Amino acid sequence: MVLSVDPVKFPLTGIGRYTYELGKGLQSEALESLKFLRGYRLSDELSQPRDENPMAGTPAWKRFAQRNGLTVAAFRHLSPWLKSRALKGLEDHIFHGPNYYLPPFAGRSVVTIHDLSHYVWAQWHPPERVRYMRAEMELSLKRASVIITDTEYTRQEVAKYFTWPLDRIFAVHLASGPEFAPRSPDELAPALRAMRLEPGGYCLFAGTVEPRKNLSSLLQAYGRLPKATRMRWPLVVAGYRGWNSEDLHQSLQAAQSQGWLRYLGFVPQQTLPLLMAGARLFVYPSHYEGFGLPVLEAMASGVPVVCSNASSLPEVAGSAAAMHDPDDVDGLLKLLEIGLEDEVWRARACAAGLDRARQFSWKKCTRETLAVYRAVSEA
Structure with missing residues (x-):
């Protein structure tokens, strides 16, 4: 072989x-x-x-x-x-x-x-x-x-x-690997503090910054959340700079200057599981995926997930994630509000995500x- x-x-x-x-x-x-x-x-x-x-x-x-x-x-x-x-x-x-x-x-x-x-x-x-x-x-x-x-x-x-x-x-x-798992706030605090973040204090997108990932829809939807919500739980974007992403980076900078977004760039592999486990919500609005590994990694980390219903993502997420059409900004906005604020849904999504992730190894x-x-x- x-x-x-x-x-x-x-x-x-x-x-x-x-x-x-x-x-x-x-x-x-x-x-x-x-x-x-x-x-x-x-x-x-x-x-x-x-x-x-x-x-x-x-x-x-x-x-x-x-x-x-x-x-x-x-x-x-x-x-x-x-x-x-x-x-x-x-x-x-x-x-x-x-x-x-x-x-x-x-x-x-x-x-x-x-x-x-x-x-x-x-x-x-x-x-x-x-x-x-x-x-x-x-x-x-x-x-x-x-x-x-x-x-x-x-x-x-x-x-x-x-x-x-x-x-x-x-x-x-x-x-997802065993490094993606639920973690206590005490375990997360040192690494997150170095990034000026707090456990449970942010919404996360992780993936290459490129048009296919549909970050433009995410930025539109997040920007329409009430200001108090955005400032309480800022959107964190972690990912390598991809092709044709100049306009996206301008939008990221504009949101960052308004105080409701943090762009971290590429996050080292030993840090990414901590960043994932510390998120209040993971969101992945991609237009097209062959698999969508970050969705599974977030579920394995005990984090509720909002993702698009495009291509292979329903096969990976099953019924454990809240899904939206990738072009439906209004639908994404509603799911962000639920994912950040509805404690009943969040508890159910965390448990369902962990069960779903165990089916893959x-x-x-x-x-x-x-x-x-x-x-x-x-x-």
């Missing part, structure tokens, strides 16, 4: 977390001949994610090369060949690409397709990324023995869009992925 671990890098967002947790799970199963491919090198050990940007301290010439269109294009053409060469002689192994891509490989291959946003919502990505992703995904589909998706929603979407047989697509749910994800590998090896 060979698992590509290129996604395990700064910042460790959803796909990186999935890859890392799956790698840990496979290691714990003591598989024979388990190897990890990072770049063009094979290793018997899983690399650890970083909590700091590796670009910091990188020479200027290297940063320029990484941003230069011609250099990037040449790298993208060369990279599959170099990966293929690294895999030579391992044709008796199964290769798993956990992030849409599969290099040329003479053995059997498994690819994880997390969502089809580059096809169905192309306007939410840079045009050059859309072209590259589509080209690489279509090559991956030609090379794959089977496909894994994060949800049944995406499984059906992939089958319909690419006319792939459903019996060669497997839905394997992700999970990385151990289960690993076990079901291993079942996919066995199906491939026996085919």
